[in-house]
Amino acid sequence: MTAGRDTLTDPQISTVSESASSDMELARARLERQISRSFDGNVLLLCKQCRSTVAALRFCTGSSRHFNPSGYLFHIGEFSRAAGVKAVGEACSADSWFQGCAWRIAICRQCQTQLGWRYESAATSDSGTFWGLIWNRLLKARRPDS
């Protein structure tokens, strides 16, 4: 909508409607607002397979997409804490999505389904250690009021 300028009261509306990419930006900003709102709530992530609690959304520090060597796309959330998963196997530094981090497979403590990876920084401090959990293997749930 570019016409009807006189009826617009919010100057931002006329700028964002000028191109489709601005609309995309707007949609993305809206999505990010929704996500950040849920961070302060009691949103939990459950294993899709067995419904046990894997992590709290407030420990999510980022989200990213990566292709594995076979060309399969994974959309993962990065978590500083995830009590419901455990790392198994040897640490491997080949094909890591995070520079300087070796990875181990992370499985659900309850049903052993792979839910992602644990990334371990080669640096001595453990601040570089985090979990990368595959979004579509998780379910969102609201913690019941306690």
Ligand SMILES: [Zn+2]
């Ligand atoms: Zn499970």
